[in-house]
Amino acid sequence: MAGIYFHIPFCKSSCVYCDFYHTIDLRRIEELEKCMYRELEERRTYLEQEVIESIYFGGGxxxxxKPETILLFIDSIRSWFKIDSKPEITLEANPDDISRDFIKALRRAGINRISLGVQSFQDFVLEFMGRRHTANKALKSIDIIRREGIINVSVDLIYGSPGYTTNHLLRDLQILERLDIPHFSAYLLTPEKGTLLYQKISDGEVTLPGEEEQFEQYMSLCEFSARNGYRHYEISNFCKGDFIARHNKGYWEGKIYCGIGPSAHSYNGNSRRWNISSLYHYILAIKEGRQYYEEEQLSGKDRYNEYLLTALRTDEGVRPETIRENFGKDLEENFVKGISKFAGKGYVEFYKGRCRLTDQGMFISDSIISSLFLT
Ligand code: SF4
Incomplete structure (x- = not known):
């Protein structure tokens, strides 16, 4: 099974925390669509004969x-690739773009899952982040999406903003629960270098909650999800029933995928490839038939580190036996020895022949996982 990702880098404005590749110059949308179409056609053999299980339109x-463009991409995949009989086809959307006609057209194009960038139901947070919608607009958008028949809806939340307390987080989560949202992602606001948020913090204009408060919010999130029947299946992802995000799950399970568009990443089992993060250079390279990506072959060490990095993010964790089968007995022993140190501190648990991070462990997953890497 495999996935296809499209990166649409356009935004009407920039959010304060954003470090995804994006541009607010919307003049070249159609030109980019044509180039992405060419890239898709050129790469029809990249995934070999693997069946496409998921398609994801992200951004930006x-x-x-336009829904017609989305339809063209999906139809092209149907004719150029082998596709599952019931693929998951997700579109990331901002609440201010949602209307009944738009959702109707998306459904006709084949979209069956919407990932909605709500971020918060608190207007003061939305304003601080530079989002273009209000809490009320987000609620209306969710209502429209479901009334028009898309029930597989995921909501993105961001916690840890200035002035955002655990009570605000619980109120936001209660809204999701009341609306019976089957999937949500909740991310801690992180000031990445180069963002406006980072600048504001460096200038002393903004202060984020301290680590203790961030941890309290994270634990409230975990407890809330457990109490309300959400499966915490990945560090930042929660679902009910079988509404797991199949596309993202594919990344964490090491499945292959093809990324189309500026800054999109791809993986074919042996190498990783990343397209140039520049609209201008991507379009120019495609038009001139030049290389628009960089690529690296993965060594055994890279593959092992990637396996830990992705598997330990999930509630299925790592099966030491899998390490033995794929990487050898020495690495299995090395892994068990390394991870056992964290078990005593309550960060790791052993479960049905697997070991996985506890909620506390997930909060500090970066430092745990990197300590287990081969260097
Ligand atoms: S967070 Fe999303 S909507 Fe905001 S600037 Fe970044 S890509 Fe655009």
Whole structure:
């Protein structure tokens, strides 16, 4: 099974925390669509004969695309690739782009899952982040999406903003629960270098909650999800029933995928490839038939580190036996010895022949996982 990702880098404005590749110059949308179409056609053999299980339109703001363009991409995949009989086809959308006609057209194009960038139901947070919608608009958008028949809805939340307390987080989560949202992602606001948020913090204009408060919010999130029947299946992802995000799950399970568009990444089992993060250079390279990506072959060490990095993010964790089968007995022993140190501190648990991070462990997953890497 495999996935296809489209990166649509256009946004109407920039959010304060954003470090995804995006541009607010919307003049070249159609030109880019044509180039991405060419890239898709050129790469029809990249995934060999693997069946496409999921298609994901991410960004940027893919809800700025016309539904006809989305239909063209999906139809092309159907004719150029082998596709599952019931693929998951997700579009990331901003609430301010949602209307009944738009959702109707998306459904006709084949979209069956919407990932909605709500971020918060608190207007003061939305304003601070530079989002273009209000809490009320987010609620209306969710209502429209479901009334128009898309029930597989995921909501993105961001916690840890200035002035955002555990009570605010619980109120946001209660809204999701009341609306019976089957999937949500909750991310801690992180000031990445180069973002406006980072600048504001460096200038002393903004202060984020301290680590203790961040941890309290994270644990409230975990407890809330457990109490309300959400499976915490990945560090930042929660679902009910079988509404797991199949596309993202594919990344964490090491499945292969093909990324189309500027800054999109691809993986074919042996190498990783990343397209140039520049609209200008991507378009120019495609038009001139030049290389628009960089690529690296993965060594055994890379593959082992990637396996730990992805598997330990999930509630299925790592099966030491899998390490033995794929990487040898020495690495299995090395892994068990390394991870056992964290078990005593309550960060790791052993479960049905697997070991996985506890909620506390997930909060500090970066430092745990990197300590287990081969260097
Ligand atoms: S809408 Fe998304 S991609 Fe665009 S600036 Fe905001 S966070 Fe970044």
């Amino acid at each position: 703001t893919p809800s700025l695309l």
